[in-house]
Amino acid sequence: MAQTLTILGLESSCDDTAAAVVRQTEGQAAEILSSVVHGQTDLHSAYGGVVPEIAARAHAEKLDICVRQALAEAGVTLADLDAVAVTAGPGLIGGVMSGVMCAKGIAAATGLPLIGVNHLAGHALTPRLTDQIAYPYLMLLVSGGHCQYLIAHGPEQFSRLGGTIDDAPGEAFDKTARLLGLPQPGGPSVEGEARQGDPKRFRFPRPLLDRPGCDLSFSGLKTALMRMRDQLVAEQGGLTRQDRADLCAGFQAAVVDTLAEKTRRALALYLAEDPAEPVVAVAGGVAANAAIRAALETVCAEADARFTAPPLRLCTDNAAMIAYAGLERFRSGARDGLDLTARPRWPLDQNSPAMLGSGKKGAKA
Ligand code: KG4
Ligand code: ZN
Numbered sequence: 001m002a003q004t005l006t007i008l009g010l011e012s013s014c015d016d017t018a019a020a021v022v023r024q025t026e027g028q029a030a031e032i033l034s035s036v037v038h039g040q041t042d043l044h045s046a047y048g049g050v051v052p053e054i055a056a057r058a059h060a061e062k063l064d065i066c067v068r069q070a071l072a073e074a075g076v077t078l079a080d081l082d083a084v085a086v087t088a089g090p091g092l093i094g095g096v097m098s099g100v101m102c103a104k105g106i107a108a109a110t111g112l113p114l115i116g117v118n119h120l121a122g123h124a125l126t127p128r129l130t131d132q133i134a135y136p137y138l139m140l141l142v143s144g145g146h147c148q149y150l151i152a153h154g155p156e157q158f159s160r161l162g163g164t165i166d167d168a169p170g171e172a173f174d175k176t177a178r179l180l181g182l183p184q185p186g187g188p189s190v191e192g193e194a195r196q197g198d199p200k201r202f203r204f205p206r207p208l209l210d211r212p213g214c215d216l217s218f219s220g221l222k223t224a225l226m227r228m229r230d231q232l233v234a235e236q237g238g239l240t241r242q243d244r245a246d247l248c249a250g251f252q253a254a255v256v257d258t259l260a261e262k263t264r265r266a267l268a269l270y271l272a273e274d275p276a277e278p279v280v281a282v283a284g285g286v287a288a289n290a291a292i293r294a295a296l297e298t299v300c301a302e303a304d305a306r307f308t309a310p311p312l313r314l315c316t317d318n319a320a321m322i323a324y325a326g327l328e329r330f331r332s333g334a335r336d337g338l339d340l341t342a343r344p345r346w347p348l349d350q351n352s353p354a355m356l357g358s359g360k361k362g363a364k365a
Contacts, residue, residue, distance in 0.1 A: 002026040005082045005330060006033075008070065008106070009323025012059040012099035013091025013119045014145075015040040015050045018319035019066035021074035021081075022129070024327055030129050033074035035313075035320040036066045045184075056094025063102040070319070078110050085326020088116030088336075089343030096342040104338050115326040116336045120348045122321035124152050127281035129324040130310045134277060138270040138305075140263060140296070143284030143316075144170030144185070149214050149266040150348060151273070155328035160349035161266045162214025169255055170286045172218040176251050179226055180244050190248045191289055197242070197249030202228050204254035206261075214266045221254055252291055260295040267303050278305035287315045 004025040011018040018037040024030035040058050044050050071077060086103035089096050100116070107114040123141055127133040139150045139158075148163030167175070170187060177186025182193065204224050207217040225247060232243055239247075263280070271278060280300050286292060287309050300307035314320060 002028070003331075005327055006076060006080055007115075007323045007327045007330065008067065008078075008081050008084050009117070009319040009321075009326055010063065010067070010084070010086040010099045010103050011119070011122070011317060011319040011322045012063060012095045012102075013087045013089070014095060014317060015044060015055050016317040017059045017062040017066050018317065018322075019063070019070035020319035020323045021070050021076060022320055022323035022327060024324075026331070029132055030324055030327070032129075032320045033076065034070045034072075035318055036070045036073065037313075037318055038062050038066055050092070052092045052094050055092055056098055059095045059098035063098060066319075067102070067106070078106065078112070081110075081112055083113040083115050083326060083330050085115040085117050085323050085329070086340075087119045087122065087322050088340055089118065089346040091119055091344065093342060093344045096344070100340060100342045104340065108338060113330065114336045114338065114340060115329050115334060116340045117322045117325045117329065118346050118348060119322070120146065120346075121156065121158070122325045123283045124150055124158060124348065125155065125325045125328060126283050126310045126314050126321045127279070127308055128328070129321060130314060131308055133279050133281060133308065136270070136273060136275050137279040137281055138266060140259075140266070140280070140282045141284050142169050142259070142282065142286035142292070144168060144174065144286075146284065147216055147218075148348075149262070151270055155325065155332055156334075158348040160347075160352045161269055162216065162262065164216045164218060165208075166217050166219040167222070169216075169218055169259070170284070172221055172251075172255065173286070175222045176225055176248065179222070179229060180239070180247060182244075182248075185285070187286060187289060190252060191291070193245045193248035194252040194291070197245030197247070199246075199249040199253035201246040202250035204250045206254055206257050209258065209261055214262050214269070216258060216262055218255070218258075221251055225251055252289075256291050256295045259292055260299050263296055263299050264303075267299065267305060271303065271305070278303070280305050280307050282307075282309045283315050285316050288312050
């Protein structure tokens with residue numbers, strides 16, 4: 001008989017405290033019974049970034065409230081659950097520990113099995129939660145802290161084809177906004193400005209396109225932008241609205257071109273594995289960018305691959321993806337004990353070498 005599983009998921013690896021309940025009957029679509037996210041943006045806004053100690057304390061204060069709310073909204077009690085899944089890394093260690101301790105407390109009190117989940121696997125498995133995408137599929141994770149191409153072969157089997165060697169694209173958008181005096185988060189502000197701008201007026205580099213492979217680099221774009229901004233200020237004493245829009249448009253065009261070309265290369269490597277139904281999925285906050293999405297859609301259409309992106313609330317940090325990734329681990333027989341540890345770093349593909357400089361910010365993933 002098809003087994004129905006109901007899993008509680010907890011997420012606290014950066015600045016969102018989240019709890020969710022996901023249910024799935026074997027062979028059927030998973031159902032998100034509840035997904036509660038308490039952001040911490042207000043707590044950190046005065047500091048220009050996430051302060052780890054403040055984040056950890058806020059998670060510890062909010063986790064039980066989130067769990068209670070997630071159970072109530074799902075209309076279930078702890079007795080209806082089959083397991084508790086929790087982000088056990090990578091992320092800000094204080095926050096990850098808060099979640100792991102909370103999940104251990106629930107597991108110890110109820111006897112429920114405990115499942116540790118890699119936060120990045122949560123993002124990477126979201127296309128299965130939302131669209132039942134079959135393995136293997138190509139995944140592009142683009143967020144404020146991460147950028148990598150992965151082929152997902154199974155709930156814990158990922159091959160990384162490449163990734164950023166310095167900044168993540170979201171980080172580059174945020175820094176660009178900061179350099180131009182635009183509001184944070186930078187992605188939506190820069191995209192808004194870029195819509196009014198001329199992408200050809202300023203010539204930005206296309207980093208690493210001259211080298212083979214799927215690695216990316218975004219920190220040079222920020223340096224180029226800074227130089228162009230400083231030159232304009234020196235020549236005319238400041239920036240006009242149009243200058244700002246043109247700089248944003250030029251910067252965004254460089255990100256779009258780079259991601260499009262590297263996706264083309266990653267897609268070729270993936271298609272060489274001869275998947276029955278080729279699918280490219282994207283997740284992370286940067287996937288909200290319409291120009292990036294359109295470019296990826298075109299690349300996929302050229303190669304006859306399906307393109308899919310989860311709805312934005314499931315692209316950004318949430319606990320439904322953790323509950324779902326935990327559910328897949330649970331079905332495959334995985335269980336963790338009360339000795340589960342919180343890990344600040346935890347690469348998805350254990351076989352590929354650590355990325356130079358990646359994750360140095362260690363914040364959002
Ligand atoms: O996935 P996310 O909510 O947080 C993590 O990084 O995990 O992504 C946030 C990042 C920020 O850097 C933000 O500037 C970027 O996603 N972002 C965008 C857009 N919306 C959000 N970047 C480009 N264009 C956008 N429209
Ligand atoms: Zn994340």
